[in-house]
Amino acid sequence: MAQGVLCEVNECMYWKSGNKCSAESIYVVSPESSHHVSETEEPGCKTFEPTR
Numbered sequence: 001m002a003q004g005v006l007c008e009v010n011e012c013m014y015w016k017s018g019n020k021c022s023a024e025s026i027y028v029v030s031p032e033s034s035h036h037v038s039e040t041e042e043p044g045c046k047t048f049e050p051t052r
Contacts, residue, residue, distance in 0.1 A: 013049045
């Protein structure tokens with residue numbers, strides 16, 4: 001489990017009680033393949049997998 005990683009997306013299969021992320025690793029990307037994130041944009045979590 002990734003240590004110290006919090007997640008509020010409880011629709012993700014890696015979400016655990018207390019907003020913990022149970023994924024072994026996290027892959028985060030910039031929006032629209034840009035390498036810069038502004039204050040109004042949020043990076044995307046490619047580790048996300050919907051709950052079944």
